[in-house]
Amino acid sequence: MTVLELRDVHRTHGSGETVVHALRGITLVVHPHELVAVMGPSGSGKSTLLNLAGGLDSPTRGEVVVDGTVLGECNRKALAALRRRRIGYVFQDLNLLPSLTAAENVALPLDLDGVRHSRTQALDALHEVDLDGYGDRFPDEMSGGQQQRVAIARALIGERRLVLADEPTGALDSQTGEAVLRLLRSKVDAGAAGVLVTHDARHAAWADRVIFLRDGIVIDTSGPLDQPEELLHAP
Amino acid sequence: MSVKHGLLALLERGPMYGYQLRAAFEASTGGTWPLNIGQVYTTLSRLERDDLVRPLPENDTGQRPYEITEQGHAELAKWFSSPVSRADRPRDELAIKLALAMTTPGVDVRAVVQTQRTAAVRTLQEYTRLKTKADDLPWLLVLDNMIFQAEAEVRWLDHCEASLARYEAPEPVVTDTEIEVPR
DSSP states (O other): OSSEEEEEEEEEESSSGGOEEEEEEEEEEEEEEEEEEEOOOTTTTTHHHHHHTHHHHHHHHEEEEETEEEEGOHHHHHHHHHHHHEEEEESSSOOTTTSSOHHHHHHHHHHHHTTTTTTHHHHHHHHHTOOOOOOOOOGGGGGGHHHHHHHHHTTTTTTTTTTEESSTTTSHHHHHHHHHHHHHHHHHHHTTTEEEEOOOOOTTSSSSEEEEEEEEHHHHHHHHOOGGGGGGGGG | OOOOOOOOOOOTSOOOOOHHHHHHHHHHHTTTSOOOOOOOHHHHHHHTTTTTTEEEOOTTTSSSOOOOHHHHHHHHHHHHHHHHOOGSOOHHHHHEEEEEHHHHOOOHHHHHHHHHHHHHHHHHHHHHHHHHHHOOOOHHHHHHHHHHHHHHHHHHHHHHHHHHHOOOOOOOOOOOTTTOOOO
């Protein structure tokens, strides 16, 4: 069972002499319980990859499959519903609607689908990210780290099993950023699948796999060793 | 850092004999710096020679504990109050390797950079995995030190890659001493 599949995905912008090949044949499979980090210099295609995975953009060639559904075969309405129900996003900023409380922000994807008792689910989700008692606070009454935890709660509410994170710790200090990554990691360990775009190797290191992009292609992949303790005795 | 100062710091907690010192040393570095018992006793005899520790009477099991002296306290205080000099650290093989790669014909420098970066990120992943299992603050801080060093390496490699992308290699200089190959 895979949550996300990119099958030989290409994305070009423009045409003729000004054509830009943002992605050139990316194949990627992400399973439940798996966090994949994407690293690469500016312009390497990281954000394009995330936008395609989230159905915010369409490939020029190839297929994107989320939870068994080929996004290219969906009409706009079906795609919007799939994005709402299956995919959560965590961005560096502009995460939360400022005029809604934390609980309302988290419940929003459920409310749009007419789900009953969305507030109860939202409060449960806030409890899971250690934000009991924060449900009625507005984003500007919370710290950056707390807001990002609200965003993670919202990203994985309901039946959502895929979280796409774009530099989620960008504006946070080292300790708070690490707390956000620990939370993302624990959500993935509990069964979600995640894709994390980052330029920071220390953050990418929380992933099970790190893929390196350059000029729209995967140039290398790093998976973990089986026995990390061996490193400590390396000469 | 020297083993000498490590042992002095441990003896500051109270008298210990060789095997206790070895176990405490390894525990405080999370096993990253294994010591053999011979190193411990050699170091203890040097510390004793320099009046930084003194032996106590043997215990019932025949082990001889050592305690720190006044001079030892002073030496330890001096060590803690002095910065670690970068000049004491060995030259970085990676920096030299990359400089040589740039001037050696036929070497794909970007591939050298990427190979090293993948290895450094892999190392970072493993340290991070160990970190999720750790709950002892001194050991966590040792791990963080290794994490930050590996991260610094990746950042430097990113910088190298960006610099290489803008770099135009100079034309090779032909010197008088170049050897002509006879036809």
